[in-house]
Amino acid sequence: MDDQMVERFLEDGFVRIEGAFPPRVAEHCARLLWRETGYDAEDPATWKDPVVWVQDMAQGPFAAAANSPVLHEAFDALTGKDRWQSRYSLGSFPLRFPHEEEPDDAGWHIEGSYVPEGAPLPHTNLRSRDRALLMLFLFSEITEADAPTRIRVGSHLDVPPVLEPYGEPGADFLTLGPQVAAASAHRPLAHATGKPGDVYLCHPFLVHAAQPHHGTRPRFMAQPPLMSATPHELDREDANYSPVEQAIRRGLSARN
Numbered sequence: 001m002d003d004q005m006v007e008r009f010l011e012d013g014f015v016r017i018e019g020a021f022p023p024r025v026a027e028h029c030a031r032l033l034w035r036e037t038g039y040d041a042e043d044p045a046t047w048k049d050p051v052v053w054v055q056d057m058a059q060g061p062f063a064a065a066a067n068s069p070v071l072h073e074a075f076d077a078l079t080g081k082d083r084w085q086s087r088y089s090l091g092s093f094p095l096r097f098p099h100e101e102e103p104d105d106a107g108w109h110i111e112g113s114y115v116p117e118g119a120p121l122p123h124t125n126l127r128s129r130d131r132a133l134l135m136l137f138l139f140s141e142i143t144e145a146d147a148p149t150r151i152r153v154g155s156h157l158d159v160p161p162v163l164e165p166y167g168e169p170g171a172d173f174l175t176l177g178p179q180v181a182a183a184s185a186h187r188p189l190a191h192a193t194g195k196p197g198d199v200y201l202c203h204p205f206l207v208h209a210a211q212p213h214h215g216t217r218p219r220f221m222a223q224p225p226l227m228s229a230t231p232h233e234l235d236r237e238d239a240n241y242s243p244v245e246q247a248i249r250r251g252l253s254a255r256n
């Protein structure tokens with residue numbers, strides 16, 4: 001993670017770390033994920049739904065994937081040293097299978113990051129309470145034909161002005177979805193393609209979407225958060241802003 005990569009993260013809202021964890025570890029994770037689906041990897045007739053969601057996986061290979069030295073270095077560089085929480089499991093796996101049927105979860109959105117007391121849905125606020133990054137961990141070979149996540153390049157800069165009026169309570173992802181989709185419609189498109197072991201580190205406000213899978217090879221990916229260890233600050237006396245915070249400030253000042 002050098003200065004050029006940090007600058008790319010600020011401008012595009014994401015960086016791809018190739019070989020962030022060993023392909024052998026990815027293979028082991030994929031085997032454990034197949035077991036969760038109940039499908040037979042060798043028999044497409046058993047792949048009955050377009051998407052199977054798997055939640056938290058805490059076996060050794062998942063902890064290993066999340067804790068490679070190169071990822072820790074990147075977490076420090078993007079969110080600030082000691083400002084993120086280690087994680088020893090991975091969660092939120094949308095496993096996508098080639099299918100005639102369209103999935104019902106392919107709209108443009110940003111992730112919710114915390115659930116306020118009594119609220120039914122996760123919220124996001126301007127200072128990205130609790131969430132330091134959105135991460136995409138790749139466990140299968142993903143080309144454009146394998147339903148890669150769609151990303152609007154630079155869209156993280158369009159989101160702060162959308163969030164600002166909601167103040168500290170923020171808003172839930174159903175309220176925000178159509179607004180962030182409209183605010184980022186002009187952005188160019190990228191696809192989260194790559195090899196098993198690659199990881200995309202994304203700004204929490206990056207606007208992204210799934211897509212139907214009309215290829216042949218199941219797509220195995222996780223999109224867990226990196227949680228913050230300390231609250232993000234948008235007004236620091238010492239100006240020691242992390243790139244995540246700098247990008248939020250950039251998004252607000254571009255609007256003014």
Ligand SMILES: O=C(O)CCC(=O)C(=O)O
Pocket residue numbers: 094096105147148149150208209210211223
């Ligand atoms: O499956 C994908 O490509 C992305 C899924 C996603 O962004 C989500 O459901 O939050």
